[in-house]
Amino acid sequence: MNSVVNKKIVILGTGGTIAGKSAVAGDNVGYVASQIGVEQLLGAIPALAGAKDGVSSKASYGGCELVCEQVSQIDSKDMNFEVWQCLLARCQHWLAQPDVQGIVITHGTDTLEETAFFLQCCLDTAKPVVLTCAMRPATAIAPDGPQNLLDALAVASSDDQNGIRGVVAVCAGVIHSAVDVQKVHNYRLDAFSSGDAGVLGYVKEGKLDICRKYEVNSRLAGVFIASIAIKSIAKMTSLPRVEIVLNHSGATGAIVEALLAQRKTATSNQLAGIVIAATGNGTISKELEIALQKAEASGITVWRSTRCAFGALVGKADVQFGDSHGLSPVKARIALMLHLAQGAT
Numbered sequence: 001m002n003s004v005v006n007k008k009i010v011i012l013g014t015g016g017t018i019a020g021k022s023a024v025a026g027d028n029v030g031y032v033a034s035q036i037g038v039e040q041l042l043g044a045i046p047a048l049a050g051a052k053d054g055v056s057s058k059a060s061y062g063g064c065e066l067v068c069e070q071v072s073q074i075d076s077k078d079m080n081f082e083v084w085q086c087l088l089a090r091c092q093h094w095l096a097q098p099d100v101q102g103i104v105i106t107h108g109t110d111t112l113e114e115t116a117f118f119l120q121c122c123l124d125t126a127k128p129v130v131l132t133c134a135m136r137p138a139t140a141i142a143p144d145g146p147q148n149l150l151d152a153l154a155v156a157s158s159d160d161q162n163g164i165r166g167v168v169a170v171c172a173g174v175i176h177s178a179v180d181v182q183k184v185h186n187y188r189l190d191a192f193s194s195g196d197a198g199v200l201g202y203v204k205e206g207k208l209d210i211c212r213k214y215e216v217n218s219r220l221a222g223v224f225i226a227s228i229a230i231k232s233i234a235k236m237t238s239l240p241r242v243e244i245v246l247n248h249s250g251a252t253g254a255i256v257e258a259l260l261a262q263r264k265t266a267t268s269n270q271l272a273g274i275v276i277a278a279t280g281n282g283t284i285s286k287e288l289e290i291a292l293q294k295a296e297a298s299g300i301t302v303w304r305s306t307r308c309a310f311g312a313l314v315g316k317a318d319v320q321f322g323d324s325h326g327l328s329p330v331k332a333r334i335a336l337m338l339h340l341a342q343g344a345t
């Protein structure tokens with residue numbers, strides 16, 4: 001812990017397993033996510049007890065006062081634009097306060113990487129915004145949430161020397177960048193990976209062990225840099241609709257054809273883009289390729305990414321479809337939605 005004085009860390013709760021409860025004490029999988037409020041989560045950690053909803057309290061971490069706010073209470077499989085909008089607005093509000101040192105967001109693990117990436121694209125901040133989570137519910141015999149929360153607070157309270165700025169994720173003592181983080185395991189406590197880019201560092205007993213500098217802008221440079229004004233996101237009712245289509249053995253163009261047919265009759269939020277989760281180094285079955293070409297010819301923007309968990313497409317520039325610049329399909333989808341929204345605003 002460092003000794004920042006008179007600063008605040010804001011903890012925004014969104015739900016997830018970290019806030020989950022099971023009727024059977026110690027059941028790690030048969031639980032309901034998003035049952036416990038963020039204030040209660042903090043209250044369960046003796047050193048932090050006393051944080052109050054939206055107002056000052058005596059609870060502190062590393063000299064920073066803790067303030068908590070419940071933004072949503074959902075299982076992150078149901079994460080949606082409305083919650084993102086709200087989260088973005090609350091982050092913007094708190095980050096603008098000079099006495100706010102950083103933000104911690106408690107979130108479900110399942111779509112944590114998507115929310116982290118969305119916030120990274122839309123928030124222009126040098127302060128740390130740290131998403132954390134748990135793989136076991138709060139009622140587990142050995143829940144991982146409390147330690148993850150403490151580790152996230154260590155990152156949020158860190159000073160500039162540590163180089164943690166912008167949006168990161170902390171789980172199982174590991175710090176990942178929002179651009180690289182992805183959930184790679186459905187059960188293990190250390191469920192996330194940063195792939196080839198490598199982790200940003202580790203949290204060890206409240207101290208940060210940083211492995212590499214967070215070069216977020218250079219990683220995103222090929223795609224776009226967050227130039228969507230937060231104000232215009234706040235006014236939108238939705239982002240342009242982008243679907244992900246997977247290539248696999250036996251893949252036909254049927255799903256793309258169905259999307260095109262639906263587009264003809266849809267009256268609102270018509271399909272605007274498709275991200276292909278291609279096989280290997282970007283390959284697509286002949287039939288799917290023909291359907292995607294048809295989609296592109298009808299005005300839909302098509303970006304190519306790979307369904308491989310690690311690595312980015314290598315080789316000549318894609319002359320057929322747009323490039324996902326090394327983003328996973330779920331992050332490429334968000335980048336394309338924001339990209340299309342920029343054109344529309």
Ligand code: SIN
Pocket residue numbers: 015016017018033074075076077107108109110111133134135
């Ligand atoms: C969720 O993503 O909200 C549920 C699963 C989890 O947090 O691990």
